[in-house]
Amino acid sequence: MRLFGVALWAALAEATRDEDGSFCCSALGVVGLHERLVYPGFETFSTSLNRYFSQGARLEPQCFLQPHNTAEVALAVKTLVKANQTVPCRFAVRSGGHTHFAGAAGISGGVTIDLSLMNDVVFHADNETVSAGSGATWLDVYAYIDKIGKMVVGGRSASVGLGGMILGGGNSYHAARKGMVCDNVANMEVVLADGTVVNANQNENQDLFQVLKGGSNNFGIVTRFDLEAFEGGNMFGGLVLYPEQTAEQQFQAIINFGDKIEEDPYGSAIVIGVYLPAVAPVPMFMNAYEYTSPVERPTVFEEFFSIPGNISDTTGIRNMTSLALELEEPKTHRVSFSTLTIKSDIRVLHKAHTAFKTVIERLSAQASGDWAILTLYQPLPALFAQYSSKKGGNILGLDRFDENLILYEPYLKWSSSEDDLLFESQAQWLRDEIETYAKQLGVDHEFVYLAYADKNQKPLESYGHENVAKMRKAAAKYDPEGVFQYMLPGGFKLSKVW
Known part of the structure; x- marks a missing residue:
């Protein structure tokens, strides 16, 4: 299905040509995401802006997009990539917003996709996993699993989001028995650069699964994590x-x-x-x-x-x-x-x-x-x-x-x-x-x-030449146009390694 006709794209670009980033926000509204957009001047905009852990990380976008589900994230990515052919549409993605420096999970004048409403947590007894939306915090997860006597390998501070931490590796209290947090994820649901939704696990898209575990935001937007669960308690x-x-x-x-x-x-x-x-x-x-x-x-x-x-x-x-x-x-x-x-x-x-x-x-x-x-x-x-x-x-x-x-x-x-x-x-x-x-x-x-890591450090390089090569191969396969390198410029970019 074509998102826009050529004439509509041209008219929209003309109507918003003097407002930085507004074309990209308007494009999201036209495809049916208007109820998910939050603009400056509204209380919900200030609330979203204040969710960043560090005040120094608070960049004001042209709009926040607050999707409710994976399909809406996929539609947003498709739309922004299409709109980028007319006007540059840079965007950011935020899970918990705990990275301290500006630009890692926010953008000035573009679109920030705020995943905070995608925070459902559900236990699946059939395969002993806990599914959590990428916008959930570890407090959301623990408040749920403490009530049912289960445990997962997760973060140590309440307001840290799952997305950034797991994609950065993740340390935990269970590391000496279970390994890093990312090693205890059974599956990730991922929106790719073309809007396709895939699962990444040991059986499907295994190469993507590996590079997501430490490779940050270079390959797609993870919308759900299925965490391995085990018996918990105090x-x-x-x-x-x-x-x-x-x-x-x-x-x-x-x-x-x-x-x-x-x-x-x-x-x-x-x-x-x-x-x-x-x-x-x-x-x-x-x-x-x-x-x-x-x-x-x-x-x-x-x-x-x-x-x-x-x-x-x-x-x-x-x-x-x-x-x-x-x-x-x-x-x-x-x-x-x-x-x-x-x-x-x-x-x-x-x-x-x-x-x-x-x-x-x-x-x-x-x-x-x-x-x-x-x-x-x-x-x-x-x-x-x-x-x-x-x-x-x-x-x-x-x-x-x-x-x-x-x-x-x-x-x-x-x-x-x-x-x-x-x-x-x-x-x-x-x-x-x-x-x-x-x-x-x-x-x-x-x-x-x-x-x-601070913004001037180079964590991806520290993984070694072999692993950098694996990340580059996966990026070329799953994001051949470099959407998550150039349209999403924040964080630690594979394109800037060596």
């Missing part, structure tokens, strides 16, 4: 606060934890350096411990719990909904985060902590308003990658390495746009300082975790 977890003077013990404990994870793969630990000046005028450690079985204070955390002087402790037997909400951050600040991967070397962790305190001093002297800084240290043991090949493989390239690693993430947030340059420059300095030191010691590592 687990042990929470946050423990320690004085800053325990740094030596914290870093030794997290390295030991990663090295011994195979002995008890139910455990997960994150060491977090925190400075929250609105709460306390001194840096501290706020560690997250989770054990995916309802065992009180399991011995896997013994070294951490033996560190003296803990200030507070929220750990206990809880459900995943409660744990995800505990890590939730309000969407009221501007945010910057990035990532480094290093080999497990305590010297680098101490260097990172020293740099953390240096940045605290600089920001305390110059920053205005409400602000905070955190530095996260997470084990990334070789064990995590061993599950991938059993489930169709992912594209992250971690299976190339047999060493235990540490994921480092500096995280800064602030309230005033006038401080953007200050905080962004300090975030960059922090990462550069640690990366340089790690290289001097020979313990740096090429892997860049896409879900934490």
Whole structure:
């Protein structure tokens, strides 16, 4: 079926020629999506704009499109590709909008496809899967499965969307037993560049299935994830606060934890350096411990719990909904985060902590308003990658390495746009300082975790030449015209690799 006659296209282009992007929005309305369009000046537009996690990520499109189902997403893609032959129709796609930098899940003057209304969660007993729309958050998923005693391998923070996290790989509390989040997806429903809807799994479109697991938004729009489910229930977890003077013990404990994870793969630990000046005028450690079985204070955390002087402790037997909400951050600040991967070397962790305190001093002297800084240290043991090949493989390239690693993430947030340059420059300095030191010691590592990466990092390149070649082959097959490279310009683009 032809979407438009030639005369109608010409008339529409003429009527909207002076309004950037309005032709593309109008084209969507003409094909029957007018009730799904949201324009500036309406409360629903502001509500959608405010769903971005970081205020700095909020780009104002010409319109938001809020589809209700996959067929509407497919129609939107077909329409935008057709309209692009008359007027450039750039678009963005947003699931949860948790990436902190502008342009990853939004666009200025174009069309932002907001998937937030595609958030249904359903359990299928016949094949033990949980189907969730790409616009669902992990809170949507956990609130549902906690009630029915099921569990999936998923995210750790409530408002993170499924789409961006799974397509970026995804770390979880279950990683030592189950692998990365993307490795525990049974099927993805995908809208391709020509509007075709396909399933990607181990039996259908297996090449697409593999590259979606870490390849981000380069191949299509995933509208539904079918997640492998298993018996769930409560687990042990929470946050423990320690004085800053325990740094030596914290870093030794997290390295030991990663090295011994195979002995008890139910455990997960994150060491977090925190400075929250609105709460306390001194840096501290706020560690997250989770054990995916309802065992009180399991011995896997013994070294951490033996560190003296803990200030507070929220750990206990809880459900995943409660744990995800505990890590939730309000969407009221501007945010910057990035990532480094290093080999497990305590010297680098101490260097990172020293740099953390240096940045605290600089920001305390110059920053205005409400602000905070955190530095996260997470084990990334070789064990995590061993599950991938059993489930169709992912594209992250971690299976190339047999060493235990540490994921480092500096995280800064602030309230005033006038401080953007200050905080962004300090975030960059922090990462550069640690990366340089790690290289001097020979313990740096090429892997860049896409879900934490900053806009100037290159996660796709870090997957290795073989995996980049696989992604290019899949992109040429499923998107030969480069719709998801050029019409959807945001995020980490395969077309910009090397």
